[in-house]
Amino acid sequence: MDIQQYMTTIGVQAREASRHIARADTRAKNNALNTLANAIRRDSSALLEANQRDLESARAAGLESAMIDRLTLTEKSVAAMADGVDQVATLPDPVGEITDLKFRPSGIQVGRMRVPLGVIGIIYEARPNVTADAAALCLKSGNAAILRGGSEAIHCNRAIAALVQEALAAVGLPPHAVQVVDTTDRAAVGQLITMREYVDVIVPRGGKGLIARLLAESRVPMIQHLDGNCHVYLDDEADTAMSVRIVENAKTQRYGTCNTTESLLVARSRAAELLPPVAAMLAGKGVEIRGCAETREWAKSAVPASEEDFATEFLAPVISVKVVAGLDEAIAHINRYGSHHTDTIVTENYSKALRFLREVDSASVMVNASTRFADGFEYGLGAEIGISTDKIHARGPVGLEGLTSQKWVVLGTGQVRQ
Amino acid sequence: MDIQQYMTTIGVQAREASRHIARADTRAKNNALNTLANAIRRDSSALLEANQRDLESARAAGLESAMIDRLTLTEKSVAAMADGVDQVATLPDPVGEITDLKFRPSGIQVGRMRVPLGVIGIIYEARPNVTADAAALCLKSGNAAILRGGSEAIHCNRAIAALVQEALAAVGLPPHAVQVVDTTDRAAVGQLITMREYVDVIVPRGGKGLIARLLAESRVPMIQHLDGNCHVYLDDEADTAMSVRIVENAKTQRYGTCNTTESLLVARSRAAELLPPVAAMLAGKGVEIRGCAETREWAKSAVPASEEDFATEFLAPVISVKVVAGLDEAIAHINRYGSHHTDTIVTENYSKALRFLREVDSASVMVNASTRFADGFEYGLGAEIGISTDKIHARGPVGLEGLTSQKWVVLGTGQVRQ
Numbered sequence: 001m002d003i004q005q006y007m008t009t010i011g012v013q014a015r016e017a018s019r020h021i022a023r024a025d026t027r028a029k030n031n032a033l034n035t036l037a038n039a040i041r042r043d044s045s046a047l048l049e050a051n052q053r054d055l056e057s058a059r060a061a062g063l064e065s066a067m068i069d070r071l072t073l074t075e076k077s078v079a080a081m082a083d084g085v086d087q088v089a090t091l092p093d094p095v096g097e098i099t100d101l102k103f104r105p106s107g108i109q110v111g112r113m114r115v116p117l118g119v120i121g122i123i124y125e126a127r128p129n130v131t132a133d134a135a136a137l138c139l140k141s142g143n144a145a146i147l148r149g150g151s152e153a154i155h156c157n158r159a160i161a162a163l164v165q166e167a168l169a170a171v172g173l174p175p176h177a178v179q180v181v182d183t184t185d186r187a188a189v190g191q192l193i194t195m196r197e198y199v200d201v202i203v204p205r206g207g208k209g210l211i212a213r214l215l216a217e218s219r220v221p222m223i224q225h226l227d228g229n230c231h232v233y234l235d236d237e238a239d240t241a242m243s244v245r246i247v248e249n250a251k252t253q254r255y256g257t258c259n260t261t262e263s264l265l266v267a268r269s270r271a272a273e274l275l276p277p278v279a280a281m282l283a284g285k286g287v288e289i290r291g292c293a294e295t296r297e298w299a300k301s302a303v304p305a306s307e308e309d310f311a312t313e314f315l316a317p318v319i320s321v322k323v324v325a326g327l328d329e330a331i332a333h334i335n336r337y338g339s340h341h342t343d344t345i346v347t348e349n350y351s352k353a354l355r356f357l358r359e360v361d362s363a364s365v366m367v368n369a370s371t372r373f374a375d376g377f378e379y380g381l382g383a384e385i386g387i388s389t390d391k392i393h394a395r396g397p398v399g400l401e402g403l404t405s406q407k408w409v410v411l412g413t414g415q416v417r418q
Numbered sequence: 419m420d421i422q423q424y425m426t427t428i429g430v431q432a433r434e435a436s437r438h439i440a441r442a443d444t445r446a447k448n449n450a451l452n453t454l455a456n457a458i459r460r461d462s463s464a465l466l467e468a469n470q471r472d473l474e475s476a477r478a479a480g481l482e483s484a485m486i487d488r489l490t491l492t493e494k495s496v497a498a499m500a501d502g503v504d505q506v507a508t509l510p511d512p513v514g515e516i517t518d519l520k521f522r523p524s525g526i527q528v529g530r531m532r533v534p535l536g537v538i539g540i541i542y543e544a545r546p547n548v549t550a551d552a553a554a555l556c557l558k559s560g561n562a563a564i565l566r567g568g569s570e571a572i573h574c575n576r577a578i579a580a581l582v583q584e585a586l587a588a589v590g591l592p593p594h595a596v597q598v599v600d601t602t603d604r605a606a607v608g609q610l611i612t613m614r615e616y617v618d619v620i621v622p623r624g625g626k627g628l629i630a631r632l633l634a635e636s637r638v639p640m641i642q643h644l645d646g647n648c649h650v651y652l653d654d655e656a657d658t659a660m661s662v663r664i665v666e667n668a669k670t671q672r673y674g675t676c677n678t679t680e681s682l683l684v685a686r687s688r689a690a691e692l693l694p695p696v697a698a699m700l701a702g703k704g705v706e707i708r709g710c711a712e713t714r715e716w717a718k719s720a721v722p723a724s725e726e727d728f729a730t731e732f733l734a735p736v737i738s739v740k741v742v743a744g745l746d747e748a749i750a751h752i753n754r755y756g757s758h759h760t761d762t763i764v765t766e767n768y769s770k771a772l773r774f775l776r777e778v779d780s781a782s783v784m785v786n787a788s789t790r791f792a793d794g795f796e797y798g799l800g801a802e803i804g805i806s807t808d809k810i811h812a813r814g815p816v817g818l819e820g821l822t823s824q825k826w827v828v829l830g831t832g833q834v835r836q
Contacts, residue, residue, distance in 0.1 A: 019753070023777055096776060102798065108787050110797050113775065117809050200809055221639060221810045242832040249834030335437070344828075357531065357827050358514060359441055369526050369830025378835065379528050379826065380520065391535050391618055392639045393811040396826045408797065408814045409775050410762075412787025414660040416667030417796065 001183060007191035010146055010179050011198025014119045017176035018144035022116045026093040028171050029140055033089035036167035040082040040132065043163060047078055050155040051128060058126070058152045071126045071152055081132045084383070088136040091382040094400045095142040098409060107415045112406040116142035118200035120403060121192045122385075123214060125206040126150030131160045134203075135178045137385050139168075141403035144177045146199065148192055150206075151184035158182060193218040203398075205386050208313070223398055224390045227313040228258030228341040230371040233330040233356070234274050235347035236267035242368060243346050244277050249370040250344070252285045256315050258387060259342050259364075259374040263310055263320045265330045268294070271323045275299050287317040294323035310337045327352050331359050338362060340389050342374035342396075363389055363396035419601060425609035428564055428597050429616025432537045435594035436562035440534045444511040446589050447558055451507035454585035458500040458550065461581060465496055468573040469546060476544070476570045489544045489571055499550045502801070506554040509800040512818045513560040516827060525833045530824040534560035536618035538821060539610045540803075541632060543624040544568030549578045552621075553596045555803050557586075559821035562595045564617065566610055568624075569602035576600060611636040621816075623804050626731075641816055642808045645731040646676030646759040648789040651748040651774070652692050653765035654685035660786060661764050662695050667788040668762070670703045674733050676805060677760050677782075677792040681728060682739045683748045686712070689741045693717050705735045712741035728755045745770050749777045756780060758807050760792035760814075781807055781814035 021029075040047065051073040058071055073081075094114050101111030120143045122134045131149055138145035149157045161180035168175045181188050193202055193214055202222045204211045211226055232250050234243045250261035266274055271294060279299030282289055289295070290309045291302035302321065309320040310333070324330050327345075334343050344366035345356040353367045364374040374397065376384025381399030388394045394402035439447075458465065469491040476489055491499075512532050519529030538561045540552045549567055556563035567575045579598035586593045599606050611620055611632055620640045622629045629642055650668050652661045668679035684692055689712060697717030700707055707713070708727045709720035720739065727738040728751070742748050745763075752761050762784035763774040771785045782792040792814065794802025799817030806812045812820035 019779075022779075104796060104798055106791065106796060108784075108791055108796070113783075115779075118779075221808075239832070245832065245834055253835055361437075361440075361533075361536075362825065364826040364828060365531075366526075366828035367830060368832050369828050370834040372835040373524065373526055373828055373830075373833070374826070378522065378524060378526070380522055390639075391823045393823075395823050405809045405811075405813050407780065408782040408792070410782060410784035410787050410791055412785060412791075414657070414663065414786050415791070416663055416788045417671060417790040 001185070003183065003185050003187040004191060006183065007181070007188055007195065010181065011119070011195045013176040014144040014146050014179060015198050017174040018116070018118050020174045021139065021144055021177040022095070022142045024142065024173055028173060029093065029142070030089040031171040032139060032167045032173055033085050033136055035170050036132070036136070036164055037082040037085040039163040039167055040078060040085065043159070044075060044078045047156060047159050048073055048075070050159040053155045054126070054153050063152060067126060067152070071128070073128055073156065077129060081129050085132055085136045088140050088383055091140060091400060093140065094404050101411070106417070107413065109411040111409050113409045114401070114404045115407050116404055119144045119146065119198055121146045121148070121199045121202045121220065123148045123189060123192065123202065123204045123206070123210070124150065125210070126152035128153045128156040128160060130205060131157050131180065133383070134385060135164045137383060137400060137403060139178060141400045143403055146179050146181060146192060148181040148189055154184055189214070190217065193220055196220055203386055221393070223386060223388050223394055223402065225258070225386050226389050227339045228260065229263060229311065229313045229337065229339040230259060230261045230341055231263045231265060231334050231338055231343040232261050232371065233265040233334070233343070233345045234267060234270065235345055235349060235352055236269045236326060237349040237352065238267070238270065238274065238346040239348060240274060240277065243274050244281050246344065246346055246368070246370050247278050248281050248285070250372055251282065251287060251319050252317070253372050255317055257372070259371050260315070261319070261371045262312065262314050263322070263337065265322050265324050265333060266295070267326055268323050271295070271298055282319065285317070287319055289319055289321055291321040292323055295321040313339065327355060331356065335361050341387070342366070342371045344369055344371050363387070419603070421601065421603050421605040422609060424601065425599070425606055425613065428599065429537070429613045431594040432562040432564050432597060433616050435592040436534070436536045438592045439557065439562055439595040440513070440560045442560065442591055446591060447511065447560070448507040449589040450557060450585045450591055451503050451554055453588050454550070454554070454582055455500040455503040457581040457585055458496060458503065461577070462493060462496045465574060465577050466491055466493065468577040471573045472544070472571050481570060485544060485570070489546070491546055491574065495547060499547050503550055503554045506558050506801055509558060509818060511558065512822050519829070524835070525831065527829040529827050531827045532819070532822045533825050534822055537562045537564065537616055539564045539566070539617045539620045539638065541566045541607060541610065541620065541622045541624070541628070542568065543628070544570035546571045546574040546578060548623060549575045549598065551801070552803060553582045555801060555818060555821060557596060559818045561821055564597050564599060564610060566599040566607055572602055607632070608635065611638055614638055621804055639811070641804060641806050641812055641820065643676070643804045644807050645757045646678070647681060647729065647731045647755065647757040648677060648679045648759055649681045649683060649752050649756055649761040650679050650789065651683040651752070651761070651763045652685060652688065653763055653767060653770055654687045654744060655767040655770065656685070656688065656692065656764040657766060658692060658695065661692050662699050664762065664764055664786070664788050665696050666699050666703070668790055669700065669705060669737050670735070671790050673735055675790070677789050678733070679789045680730065680732050680737060681755065682737055683742050683751060684713070684739065685744055686741050689713070689716055700737065703735070705737055707737055707739055709739040710741055713739040731757065745773060749774065753779050759805070760784065760789045762787055762789050781805070
């Protein structure tokens with residue numbers, strides 16, 4: 001197979017389909033989504049069989065168990081996949097929304113209209129549910145999608161792609177509006193991230209290594225999501241019970257998510273009071289504490305933290321802990337060692353809460369809430385295609401709106417410029 | 419001079435200064451702007467002398483007259499530069515604005531806060547007024563700026579940079595918040611557009627050639643502005659007098675601007691009626707018409723248009739004209755040959771006006787108004803740093819808001835995720 005030619009064909013088809021899907025009405029898009037959800041339910045066992053084939057190859061290839069977990073579909077997860085697609089149909093359609101129409105002194109009325117980005121390339125690991133999920137979000141936001149999932153999920157992705165194209169055709173929308181790259185050749189990714197003519201934005205979903213590599217080579221704008229090294233800062237006016245509760249939830253509710261807290265900062269004046277109960281709670285949950293020298297005075301179970309530990313996303317029952325002089329040092333530490341993802345302060349002090357919100361340079365900044373809330377569903381976006389740690393275009397959880405941009409509309413009655 | 423080391427130093431300084439300028443209050447930023455405006459007025463003759471030195475070298479180097487024009491400062495243009503800076507001070511400060519704070523079922527309140535992008539690199543031709551203008555916009559939006567103007571304006575840019583830094587220092591803001599790249603070595607640009615660690619976005623202002631070259635090499639996101647191949651479409655329900663008035667203004671008010679109309683489309687059913695008066699008006703203004711065969715039946719002075727003419731930004735008294743079957747062909751033509759900048763329809767028909775607004779894929783889409791309105795001042799942005807023909811982040815005229823992004827803020831009272 002000539003990969004360059006294959007990807008160009010996909011690109012041309014996507015661009016052409018994007019013009020149709022961009023002007024599809026809400027009803028047609030929702031019909032396609034409901035049809036897809038029903039087709040997923042109908043073909044549940046066929047999807048599980050395709051998944052079985054993928055799993056056999058993956059086991060034969062000796063894939064590690066975490067990857068096998070992500071690759072595995074069950075009856076329950078297939079049902080959840082279908083429900084997720086139906087749920088996207090219930091979200092408001094962002095396309096065509098006109099806002100801020102205002103008259104100008106010249107007599108023209110100027111506003112903005114929300115429009116799809118065009119063609120979105122999504123690159124992800126071997127997680128079949130992402131195929132349905134990403135297809136649904138792109139479709140609802142009026143974009144054409146080119147999906148490139150991990151090659152270990154190829155059979156399953158192919159089967160889901162067939163259902164998506166069946167659903168599009170059933171409601172009269174162009175089947176090329178959602179295409180799955182049907183080759184395991186890695187060169188396809190290299191093509192996808194450099195086809196500026198055919199792809200408007202790349203959304204990478206997956207590990208830090210994958211994204212860093214794509215970022216280095218991409219010629220297409222990217223809604224990037226690097227690591228989530230999130231912080232909780234316990235201020236000197238923090239409530240003790242709330243501190244323990246928020247650290248517990250932020251660190252231990254789930255270890256593998258990007259909004260999990262990886263580093264704890266504690267104001268010096270309260271270290272003696274706050275660290276013992278926090279350390280006891282963490283120890284009770286089996287979380288290893290890697291602490292600075294002062295931390296280790298109050299948390300006896302802690303081992304010494306290295307400089308590197310403060311810059312690490314553990315994704316495991318490990319937390320780095322540092323005692324800081326106060327708010328200034330906390331903010332400086334977070335802006336230096338953090339990953340600009342999500343950080344929270346626990347405090348009862350109004351001015352310090354405001355300063356933390358303003359000065360911490362992260363996609364989500366919080367007061368008295370667990371970092372685990374940084375999520376499209378929790379924020380009310382309905383769904384998310386990813387969490388951006390970038391500053392351009394979209395920051396933090398990216399929902400349907402993040403897959404659109406705004407153009408200017410001018411309504412005149414014959415005005416000309418003076 | 420070691421350019422890599424020099425640019426890295428500038429980058430490190432800009433990043434450091436960006437943290438301070440990001441949290442500067444509105445009063446300090448406005449004070450700095452008014453101080454700068456007054457310093458420009460005070461040193462008007464010194465600036466004119468520096469400009470004289472640039473002009474002498476430029477003439478000796480045989481620079482073409484259009485470039486000499488853009489390089490030339492006069493007492494009037496220096497005064498306008500100062501007024502422009504004062505005017506930026508009067509604009510609302512976008513930084514810190516919190517919008518859409520809403521309670522979620524979990525009890526947290528979620529909203530967005532507008533924040534600076536960080537460090538903005540601006541690359542422009544030898545136009546000294548851009549130095550003051552870009553410095554003012556970056557400063558007001560809380561960003562640090564690295565300015566790289568055309569080397570022919572180096573003396574003048576250096577003089578303006580000194581005034582900017584004086585003004586920053588006078589109000590206690592970090593002088594490195596605005597730095598001018600003080601070398602004419604082109605390698606500096608290559609560094610600037612690849613220093614991802616220190617530069618958050620590049621704004622190129624200048625010719626198509628410059629931008630295409632930067633785009634090919636940049637590793638930093640860019641608010642790009644390629645060409646402006648703008649269209650007027652005279653629909654079969656267009657008012658005749660309005661058609662002539664809008665084409666006249668859109669094509670002939672100024673020939674060299676990016677929002678000038680370069681191509682005219684006319685509905686076939688009205689060609690016999692609309693083309694003669696439009697052609698007569700254009701002929702009277704000395705505008706050359708390059709038309710399709712049908713156009714030439716009704717506009718006898720027209721010469722044949724080539725395929726290439728329809729894709730060309732003339733920036734001159736030349737217009738391409740094509741007779742089309744109707745709205746569908748007009749939209750398809752604009753989306754194919756246009757540059758996604760600004761396009762307008764003249765029509766009295768409601769449904770066709772709506773379809774044009776929705777389906778033309780351009781940064782600005784208009785009904786019954788001149789394309790010349792596509793401008794930050796006319797749109798009410800107060801000022802513009804450029805006009806984006808890109809879709810990501812900012813589209814169309816980019817004002818202060820386009821130099822910011824939004825982060826999420828979460829206000830809790832101790833909530834944890836279930």
